[in-house]
Amino acid sequence: MKIAMLRGPRDLRIEEQTLQPGSPGPDDLHIRTRITALKIGTDRGNYEGAERVPGAPDYPRWVGDSNLGVVEAVGRNVTRFRPGDRVVTREPHQSESIVSQYASIVRVPEGVADEDAVYAHLYALSAHCYHKAQFRPGENVAVVGLGVLGLGAAAVGPLFGARVVALANSPVRLEMAERMGAHAGYLSGDPDLAEKLAAFTDGQGIDLVILTANPWPAYRTALEIVRPNGRVAIVGLLGRGEAALDFNPLSMDLFYIKGISLVAVSGPSGYLYPDGTADPLRMQNRYAADREAAHILSLMENGRLEPKRLVTHRFHYSRIVEAYEMAYHREKSMLGVIFDWRDA
Ligand SMILES: NC(=O)c1ccc[n+]([C@@H]2O[C@H](COP(=O)([O-])OP(=O)(O)OC[C@H]3O[C@@H](n4cnc5c(N)ncnc54)[C@H](OP(=O)(O)O)[C@@H]3O)[C@@H](O)[C@H]2O)c1
Structure with missing residues (x-):
């Protein structure tokens, strides 16, 4: 599979990696990426070599965390997802992933466009600004x-x-x-x-x-x-x-x-809601990140929320460096940037 790896400041490359052999394991999903979205703020900092965010990896490191794909296969313990489901995950900019069912994964309702759904987690964070405050x-x-x-x-x-x-x-x-x-x-x-x-x-x-x-x-x-x-x-x-x-x-x-x-704006939503940390699927908290993302997707489902209105650039993944360079130069006309991971 292909993955975008940041080897150092302004040194981003598309590299070939092998998926875990024998995957997916009993608790895993194999997901093939359709598109990913650029998260400019944090990723531009990583790209520039700004102060490392605590807990984030050092170089060489993956980039991105808004990934929309289709489930190809699931392990025997996975009951929430089926092959063919469209899902949004926090996987990096990469063409395929093996993801544990306990990771952040949200199914995309039918009728929601890929280019809206891929923003589910980012918009859930925007929503969290309201809930947390x-x-x-x-x-x-x-x-x-x-x-x-x-x-x-x-x-x-x-x-x-x-x-x-x-x-x-x-x-x-x-x-x-x-x-x-x-x-x-x-x-x-x-x-x-x-x-x-x-x-x-x-x-x-x-x-x-x-x-x-x-x-x-x-x-x-x-x-x-x-x-x-x-x-x-x-x-x-x-x-x-x-x-x-x-x-x-x-x-x-x-x-x-x-x-x-x-x-x-980080951590659970506050004293009104249980934090649900004991739940392996992290869904007990009323405003757990994946629940927020599911709510955001429901707003997209009935057409009230449409992030794709702000998609300004679309690139094949092979041109990812161009996009990061534009972000580096703070091009104001650039906002929603989508990378297509499908090879014709
Ligand atoms: N807390 C979390 O969990 C979390 C998670 C993800 C992201 N983040 C952070 O959240 C922030 C927002 O992310 P983003 O992707 O939306 O970042 P972004 O694209 O950098 O958006 C911030 C915008 O604010 C503008 N700005 C700078 N100074 C301003 C001022 N004085 N008045 C008005 N606008 C000003 C910036 O313009 P210039 O480009 O000209 O500076 C930029 O357009 C980033 O810091 C990111 O790292 C936090």
Whole structure:
């Protein structure tokens, strides 16, 4: 099988590897990839050689974690999936996989397009920003940073009952946010931002900020615009690959005096829901990652959520380096990038 391997900063290669012999084992699925999606934020950092994310592998390492394929065969203990099922996994950019049934796997409902479904896990993370921050319907939400995760948050928010304003550092991304359902969009550097947000929220302020950008100026914007006692859900990896910060990130005026909460968007959804860690299939938690992904797929099923609207580039896997180089150069017109793993 073919796999994209990052041998070092900006050294990405398609390599040939053999699948485990004798596979699939009793608890395994053999999945043949159709398409994978580029997860720009984290993978660009890996590609550039930015600070390693704790727990992530060092070079040489796989890349990507949004993989849509078809089940070819299942082991004798696997009952949840059958050959022929379309599934989304967190497998890397590779042409085939042997995946344990206990790994993250979600079946794609009939009628959902491949190019929507492949975003299930990324959009589940966008949804997790709301769940982890205890979002309540009717709240005013600002999404800062409009990559795939931010645009996902802008898209799912209105479906959850949020009034969403999107904040970007590029007008191209504001147009995309509007296309995905945001109620308003502004540049984060807009000198009249405070007045515009006050008008947008009818003076109530932003209850929840979802911060998806790594740079410190974006963090500062988030703390400035959230209302007193509001929450900032942080899914971005703050400071990763960025210049050192030039201000106190917990200064009294921004944190203590405002009485805000900073919420890390990782781990289970919070005290309202059991974490379900004892369950090998990790499905007991009401908002377990795969349950969130299944919910996201159900929204796609009835046409309310359509990530493929933002697919800007499609590449055969053999051109994967081109895509990573575009991400490296931060091409704003590039957002949804799909790699096709089928060889004609
Ligand atoms: N917590 C988790 O489990 C988890 C999982 C996956 C990903 N992540 C992280 O989540 C973040 C978002 O992922 P992504 O793929 O959507 O990343 P992305 O494509 O880098 O999106 C972030 C966007 O924010 C923009 N931005 C930077 N500074 C800004 C500012 N001051 N105001 C407004 N926008 C600004 C960036 O523009 P520029 O390109 O010009 O900087 C970029 O377009 C990344 O940090 C990623 O590593 C976290």
